[in-house]
Amino acid sequence: MHYGRGDGQVRAVDGLSLQVAPGTVTAILGPNGAGKTTTIETCEGFRRPQSGQVRVLGLDPVGDAEELRPRVGVMLQSGGAWLGVRAGEMLRHMASLYAHPMPVEPLVERLGMTSFARTTYRRLSGGQKQRLSLAMAIVGRPELVFLDEPTAGLDPQSRRATWDLVDELRRHGVTTVLTTHYMDEAQQLSDFVHIIDAGRVIASGTPTELVADGAQNTIRLRTRAGLDTDSLAKELPAGATVAEPEPGHYVLTTGVDPAVLHRLTGWCAAHDVLVDSVLVEHQTLEDRFLELTGRELR
């Protein structure tokens, strides 16, 4: 996919390029207004790109919509059901539009919707609406699913249930593209992450790669005060720094791997330093995200 979108005033998405491999979970991560929904809705055929090309399953989302619709499941960020429809009724209606839908009852049970299956949409809580919307996206047994912020506003249990389902979809060979601004979600759930900001991809890779690409990790070391920090720094890889912000409390900034820890403890043994505690702080995707997109509010 490579396309641009937006008018004179706002270019929501500008020369964004990304590809999604079949049978994987891809997260599109970005701050509010980064162009996540614009991107996903262009793939869903709701918006026509003004330049560039979008191919979904090798087809044009607008021109080949009829062929694509049965194959692609969509979860909108909000809405999508009549106010007066019952949750189970809406799901059965969706199922009736497809040739080989999932059986509705087991799906209702699987997503914990039994208690509100007979409740009208207008009376559902935000989380219940989200679960219905997710069920609606997959009931037609699509091969590709677009989920726009699938866990926004969910309680922790429902979030886990959604994650489990996405994971299970992957095991069944379904391709999932989701947007989120929860870092832990992207880190836990996805095979690939594309971080986008101001309509462009600013970083792509597996969650591990993205974190590893980032700046140094931190090691916090507690022991006696007054160590020779320069000597310790020389023992560590080039670029490492060692500081003692409080007596006996050292902060080492360095790339961390097992060999580095071995050298650290070796240095301690050679200098007769008994370590009270050593704590390795891994950089999370969140750190990396903030590093890439900046910390200011927008």
Next chain:
Amino acid sequence: MTSLDLSPAPGAASRARRLRAQTAMELRLTVRNGEQMVVTFVIPLLLLIVGSRSDRFIDSDRPLDVLAPGVLGLAIVSTSFTSLAIATAFERRYGVLKRLGATPLSRSGLLGGKVGAVAILQVAQFAVLGGLAVALGWRPEEPVAGVVWLLVLGLLGTIAFGGLGLLLAGTLRAEATLALANLIYVLLLVGGGLLLPLDRHPEAARGLVTLLPSGALGEGLREAFATGSPGTFVVVVLAVWAVVAAAAAGRWFRWE
């Protein structure tokens, strides 16, 4: 935990099945919606009962000859315009059109479901309101020709008012559509030539009223049940409205 087969098996249900499902869904939702039932059934029923018992509005020894065709015309407007516009406006607002447009149903199926639901409701309206009118003593001069013309004018009127209703729903905010669709319903009911015959309107307004789709529908139905033919003029007026309204809706309706 139940095991669920999530493996892909994409495919669309047959067009007929999709259309049936959508029509049935639209019908269920309309029937469940109290306000829509008031506009489409309760108000026409009350007008029929009250109007037939009172000579305040229609000065005739056979008030039902005037009243019953007008109420049938009002029924057509209530489903194809007011109810359709309001329902569609909120479907647009709550992303139902968007969401279902992304299923195998597609936009054409959405429209087809609406056409089906409106048609079924109108047949039910004709049966209930016509039946009650007969029970109250309505004996039209030309019952057979009248019913045939009811279906013909009903079709033209439904396209005309349906197009206008969708035009409102597809261009304005849902609240504005709600207010306007109800207001126009009341205005047409009182002064649009629908319920009251042309000679009960102020003389200066009559020319305009005959050119309104409501005036053409009301006058046409009264004439058809009385004489067996609505006259060419009202058929032409309704047909022009049907073409213009459908084209305008097709041109300006926005799905989101």
